[in-house]
Amino acid sequence: ILNVEQSPQSLHVQEGDSTNFTCSFPSSNFYALHWYRWETAKSPEALFVMTLNGDEKKKGRISATLNTKEGYSYLYIKGSQPEDSATYLCAFASGGSYIPTFGRGTSLIVHP
Amino acid sequence: ETGVTQSPTHLIKTRGQQVTLRCSSQSGHNTVSWYQQALGQGPQFIFQYYREEENGRGNFPPRFSGLQFPNYSSELNVNALELDDSALYLCASSLEIATDTQYFGPGTRLTVL
Numbered sequence: 001i002l003n004v005e006q007s008p009q010s011l012h013v014q015e016g017d018s019t020n021f022t023c024s025f026p027s028s029n030f031y032a033l034h035w036y037r038w039e040t041a042k043s044p045e046a047l048f049v050m051t052l053n054g055d056e057k058k059k060g061r062i063s064a065t066l067n068t069k070e071g072y073s074y075l076y077i078k079g080s081q082p083e084d085s086a087t088y089l090c091a092f093a094s095g096g097s098y099i100p101t102f103g104r105g106t107s108l109i110v111h112p
Numbered sequence: 113e114t115g116v117t118q119s120p121t122h123l124i125k126t127r128g129q130q131v132t133l134r135c136s137s138q139s140g141h142n143t144v145s146w147y148q149q150a151l152g153q154g155p156q157f158i159f160q161y162y163r164e165e166e167n168g169r170g171n172f173p174p175r176f177s178g179l180q181f182p183n184y185s186s187e188l189n190v191n192a193l194e195l196d197d198s199a200l201y202l203c204a205s206s207l208e209i210a211t212d213t214q215y216f217g218p219g220t221r222l223t224v225l
Contacts (some may be wrong), residue, residue, distance in 0.1 A: 004154075034214070043116065044202070044216040080157050090156060099168045100148075102154035112209075 002026055004092045006103035014082050014111050020076045021106040023090030027071035032099055034091040035064055036073055038105070044089060047075075080110040113140075114128045116205055118196050118217035130191045132159060136203030137184040143167070144186045145214065146178060147202040156203055162209070190222075198224045 005024040006039050010084040025033065048057040053068040063077045077084055087107045091100035115138040125131050137144050143162045152183035155171035161180035175191040184205070190197055200221050204214035 006154075036216075041218075043218045044204075046213040046215070049213055091155075097162060097168060099145075099157050101157065101216070104152070104154045112193070 002092060002094060002099050002101040004090065004103040006060070006088075006090055007105050010107040010109070012109045015080060015082060017079055017110075018076065018078045019108065020074050021088060021108075022101055023073045023075070023092075025071050025073075025090075025092035025101075026094065027069060029095040030071075030092075031095040032100075033070065033073050034093070034095040034100055034104050035067075035073070036061055036089040036091070037086045038089060047088075060068040068109040077108070080108070082110045082112050084107060084108060085110050114124055116203065116215050116217040117204060118201075118220050121218070122221045122223075124223045124225065125193050127193055127195060129223065129224075130189065131193060133188040133190075133204035133222070134167050135186045135188070135199050135205075135217055137186065137203070138156035138215055139184055141184060141207055141214070141215070143206045143208060144180055144184075144204070145204045146186075146188045147204065148172075148197075149200040149219075150196075151199075151203060158188065171221075193224045195224050198222060 033050045036044040036045040048065040055066040087105040089105045091102045135212045144221040145160040146158040149155045180186040200219045206214045206215045208210040
């Protein structure tokens with residue numbers, strides 16, 4: 001069973017704050033790392049698929065980095081807005097199964 | 113816009129019954145995956161179908177079964193429902209395999225009484 005951990009479990013920030021969360025995964029047999037944003041009452045929405053060590057991806061104010069050697073990825077949100085309030089999920093796929101294993105997510109609430 | 117739909121939205125069943133959940137993938141997506149999300153957990157992988165063949169299975173008993181059809185629709189069937197099967201069931205479609213972006217449906221909330 002692959003262990004994918006996300007921290008913190010929840011986060012409350014003020015509008016305008018920048019924030020970041022962590023996804024930890026096994027450092028061996030890496031294949032891909034996915035980030036999703038899941039707003040309440042909506043479908044999970046793909047943010048990034050990362051496949052190479054050192055990858056950095058950016059989408060608007062959201063960016064992500066990947067370190068496959070040490071088994072972690074950071075998701076950064078610059079200047080948080082209330083509409084960024086959501087649960088952020090990461091999913092790790094190993095080279096053995098190619099099947100994504102999800103973490104429990106980080107719940108972000110941005111207060112106006 | 114993901115284009116992935118699921119039906120029904122909500123469902124209530126009693127223990128021992130059988131249930132079929134449905135998913136309509138995006139056109140052209142050859143892979144569909146099904147996940148179970150229990151309260152407080154991340155989505156747990158149930159199984160994946162690629163071009164109508166099961167292509168991987170998570171740690172779920174055989175009473176969880178599925179089908180994928182040529183028209184990009186799929187089904188998740190659960191027999192002999194147990195209380196612990198109460199969860200949100202998500203389907204996700206993708207072009208091919210794990211490196212491809214998965215497009216999720218809104219889920220079906222199943223309650224087993």
